[in-house]
Amino acid sequence: MSDENFRRPAVVLLSGGLDSATVLAIAQERGYTINALSFRYGQRHEYELHCARRIASNAGVRQHSIVEIDLAQFGHSALTSDIAVPKHSLTEEVGADIPVTYVPARNTVFLSLALAYAETLDAFDIFIGVNALDYSGYPDCRPEYIEAFERLANLATKACTTGQGRMVIHTPLIQMTKAQIIQLGLKLGVDYAHTSSCYDPNESGLPCGACDACLLRNRGFEQLGLQDPAMFR
């Protein structure tokens, strides 16, 4: 196989939000064949899965797997249980506290399943849209967390321990502001009308405009002097 024709496979964690849609476009631009992975984990904002399917289909990915996993049975998060999603609560100092929307060990669970998926595809590249700047203060979005997972991944898997390759966790957004992410995504042709960031959308999927995720997203578009196309879909 010539190097020119060979496109390496990658797994892209695709929630259906603004960040993961951008990450998918970045991975595609870098020449990877995309295998997208989404989760139905008992989230109350299941509308994002509708968006994930549409993004994956528009991007022409090789495969899109949606894994069912009942994180809600463990409870303890506003995203999966009856705890109310806080509104208008974004602190000035982003990340100062860990909010009630934190889902226990969510990224560890998601990355583990991405690792399992990657291993069956002979893929050594996993893309995740975590962000340590304009983010909600979750511990499993920090660079030191991602580094620890990458280290684990290279001890965990058959392919890595037998020297077939080295697993890399790509976090292209980790040091970008929301405005920078949007700017890059628009350059790459991402249609943000088909993304959903809201933790508490209404039945038609319209964002509440007041949860942390909405406030961060809105601030990003505002800083660029743009209107969020998701408000008009």
Add this chain to the structure above:
Amino acid sequence: MSDENFRRPAVVLLSGGLDSATVLAIAQERGYTINALSFRYGQRHEYELHCARRIASNAGVRQHSIVEIDLAQFGHSALTSDIAVPKHSLTEEVGADIPVTYVPARNTVFLSLALAYAETLDAFDIFIGVNALDYSGYPDCRPEYIEAFERLANLATKACTTGQGRMVIHTPLIQMTKAQIIQLGLKLGVDYAHTSSCYDPNESGLPCGACDACLLRNRGFEQLGLQDPAMFR
């Protein structure tokens, strides 16, 4: 609450096999309140879940959660797909090769979910029956793998990053032979008749006697001059 009456909660990964049944007894003996966690992950040897329920119930655990997670949709293992379980194939040098019964990233997925469960219980102790001596050569059973997961766990979770405690992954069997594990379990009152180790049991749950897991188990009982009670249940 007096220290004497307070029993710390622990999560015990309980497959229903010989090792995890022993680990549960060890954790109980150390004074923990047990929250057992099992998985229906598309394994062909689902009989082990029947055993897990019985072990948990006999031990009087506080809680037993069975999480559904479809690892079979990723395929690529004799334990979850149509690949035949190898018989009479145990090499003299245990662990020399990684066999086709390896399920991609299984322990990473299981430990991640144990971590999520622990976090919702305010538990800082996770017990897993991995073994690096009489084992099948899976990379995610080695001490360096477990250490990497423990490191990750302490960066991943709200409780750990806010200084409420330190997550510990307990692997009491990691350096024991199968015979030593059985000996300890018998001392702690484990009834091995209600455990299932076989990768390919028949419909009534009787072990095949020829897969790696059966060969390792049988060798353990033989070395002690004992008969495996699971053969007579």
